[in-house]
Amino acid sequence: MKTLWIEGEDAEALRGFARSQPHPYRLYETEEGFVLELVAVEPRTVEEARARFGGRVRELELAEEGCRDDA
Numbered sequence: 001m002k003t004l005w006i007e008g009e010d011a012e013a014l015r016g017f018a019r020s021q022p023h024p025y026r027l028y029e030t031e032e033g034f035v036l037e038l039v040a041v042e043p044r045t046v047e048e049a050r051a052r053f054g055g056r057v058r059e060l061e062l063a064e065e066g067c068r069d070d071a
Contacts, residue, residue, distance in 0.1 A: 004041045006049055007056040016054060020062040021045055 007013050011027065014036040018025040021038060023045065028035040038045065041059075049057045 001062045003060045005058040006036040029034040
């Protein structure tokens with residue numbers, strides 16, 4: 001499963017991009033601005049994000065998911 005992180009200072013621009021996509025998203029606030037996380041993205045979404053937001057886009061591939069056994 002691919003996840004996309006996009007960094008930016010304009011929350012509305014990030015929110016608008018997220019809402020134009022068919023993927024679940026989260027918008028995080030940081031000291032420097034915002035990070036948009038899109039989950040289960042398709043290749044065209046990555047291309048659109050890079051065209052719109054440039055080098056502030058990171059594509060991640062889920063390597064492992066788990067939880068504590070004693071929880």
